[in-house]
Amino acid sequence: MVPLSWYLALSAVLFTIGVVGVLIQRNVIALFMCIELMLNAVNLSLIAFSRLHNDVTGQLFVFIVMAVAAAEAAVGLAIIISLFRNRETLNVDEADLLKL
């Protein structure tokens, strides 16, 4: 049996890679994919803890997270399409209308 701490370490590594991606990427679609990466890292943690306690609650959490991720992807990609329609760019630095 693989120790569960390995799964948690992998989850932390994937989450950190996602955070770094959000900081260094400038393409708004790639930023979105980094957010999906972070959601998946958390899902791995939840499933590992569900196995630790032999309790299905963690897996139900993951199911709800997947529903939220699907809704987020649909709305976010619609926002990206309307951003591209108005600005003709996908660079997040150029979408700064609300910046003071």
Added chain:
Amino acid sequence: MEFAHILFLAFAALAVVAAFNVILQRNPIYSAIGLIVVLCSLATLFLTLNAQFISAMQIIVYAGAIMVLFVFVIMLLNVRSEEARTDKQKYLKFLAAPLFLALLAEVIAVVRYVNLTPQPLPSANNAGDPSTVLGTVENIAHGMFTNYVIPFEAASVLILMAIVGSMLLARREKPEEIARIEKALTRQQEEEISKEEVAA
């Protein structure tokens, strides 16, 4: 080293390499392919943690539906590779190192000092009722439609709102906007043609 260890290490390495591919590629279509590899290897890891149903959902919902949506939007918008990255916030580097060390200390503390031995599972053959075995469809359905029925209904309302909201946001309303998009596309094509002429 057991077979389970080799399986874990192989898929963990695949996931980490593909995750780096997601954040380092300039062209978003390659990032999307990297993310699909991460999702599939995480689905395999879910199988090793007795989450069969979630593993199947990971493939069907994430790799199947969400990533297809991403790739579809990337192709719809005809995104070209990104230019050189702007590096405006240089002070973030000094913030990053202490945060990284804090996270590393946290991971090491969890790995070393927390007792994480999973309880043994009853084997599926002599467990009797499948709804008591972790991760089966019966087990998940039993939890979802008894104790957690309100979050389930809230998720369905959320998805309905997302459908209506995304239709509202992505709707094309005015003819002048169509004209503007077409102008941008012809400008892109002209730029490409002039670049080719310069190269030639």
